[in-house]
Amino acid sequence: MLKMILFDLDGTLLPMDQEVFTKDYFKRLAAKLLPHGYQADQLVDGIWAGTAAMVKNDGTCTNEEAFWRRFVQIFGEKALADKPIFDEYYRVEFQQVAEVCGCSAEAKATIEELKKRGYRIALATNPIFPAIATESRIRWAWLEPEEFELYTTYENTCYCKPNPDYYRDLLQRLDCQAEECLMIGNDVEEDMIAESIGMKVFLLTDCMINKKERDISVFPHGGFKDLLQYLDNNQL
Numbered sequence: 001m002l003k004m005i006l007f008d009l010d011g012t013l014l015p016m017d018q019e020v021f022t023k024d025y026f027k028r029l030a031a032k033l034l035p036h037g038y039q040a041d042q043l044v045d046g047i048w049a050g051t052a053a054m055v056k057n058d059g060t061c062t063n064e065e066a067f068w069r070r071f072v073q074i075f076g077e078k079a080l081a082d083k084p085i086f087d088e089y090y091r092v093e094f095q096q097v098a099e100v101c102g103c104s105a106e107a108k109a110t111i112e113e114l115k116k117r118g119y120r121i122a123l124a125t126n127p128i129f130p131a132i133a134t135e136s137r138i139r140w141a142w143l144e145p146e147e148f149e150l151y152t153t154y155e156n157t158c159y160c161k162p163n164p165d166y167y168r169d170l171l172q173r174l175d176c177q178a179e180e181c182l183m184i185g186n187d188v189e190e191d192m193i194a195e196s197i198g199m200k201v202f203l204l205t206d207c208m209i210n211k212k213e214r215d216i217s218v219f220p221h222g223g224f225k226d227l228l229q230y231l232d233n234n235q236l
Contacts, residue, residue: 002200002236004176005114008185009134011124011207013111014141015102015173018209024100032089046074054128055160059169063127063154088131096231098140108142110224114210115147117231120173123151124183126161126190130154136230150174161190164197171197182236184227188214195219202227 007013010021028045030040038046053070054063054218055203072079109133114121125134127175131153145151149172159166171178178198185191187209195201203221210216220230230236 001180002182002231003180004120004122004174006122006124006170006181006194006199008183008187008191008204009123009137009141011117011186011209012184012204013104013107013123013213014137014192015104015107015207016100017207020100020180021097024097025094028096029089029229032061032093033082033085035170036085046071046159049074051128054154055163056208057143057163059158059160059165060156062156063160066132067128074189084095087130087132088134091131094133094188095136098136101137103140103142104224105142106224110227111133111143111147113228118177120149120174121147122170123148124167124170124185124191125152127152127154127166128160131156157198161187162193166197167194167197188212188216188219192219202230 004024010016011018024042029047030038030043032052034040035045050067050071053066057063057066068080068083107162111121123138134151134153138151148172152170157166157169159169167183171181182200182202183191183194184204184205186207188203189211192201192203201219204223204227205216205221206223208216222230
């Protein structure tokens with residue numbers, strides 16, 4: 001029996017073009033850090049290096065620790081002293097990035113409908129952002145962090161997508177079996193990998209990412225109405 005529904009955030013509950021979002025995010029971050037001695041290209045390369053360290057995280061530390069360890073290797077201990085500037089960026093300038101994202105009344109209505117049906121709801125967003133940035137993006141989607149039983153951030157998680165251990169960790173934290181869960185996301189690689197550990201999956205195609213051009217017919221897929229129809233048709 002299906003008990004838990006996991007949602008991705010970016011491109012799933014929060015409509016966006018990932019490339020446009022990333023470009024605007026980096027542009028504003030570079031402008032914030034330029035007066036503090038960070039050149040734009042070097043900063044962006046450093047952020048990507050820190051992100052790669054999080055993606056490779058094997059569970060021995062939090063993603064936050066993995067990121068800053070790599071970032072300090074590049075920029076020195078000065079980077080740790082500058083961490084409050086990054087925190088201020090997420091509180092202030094990052095909020096303007098919402099301008100390049102959409103919002104979906106249908107996503108919000110779907111969450112409400114699933115809760116009425118008695119499902120537990122959690123947010124399985126790739127934990128490469130701090131909590132303040134994740135909570136902001138949840139609100140951009142016309143939702144509230146408290147609506148989710150759990151949402152993953154770089155502070156509270158030790159793995160990243162597409163590592164199947166990210167999903168195994170979620171199962172343990174949510175006290176669920178894989179067959180009791182449905183993962184819904186827009187990224188064929190990062191989200192549909194949940195199927196490999198026994199979860200059901202649904203590919204939301206509105207802002208789909210399919211870098212390897214896989215055949216998506218192997219997954220249940222479509223928009224939010226199709227998702228509800230899928231649940232009804234399969235009596236889940």
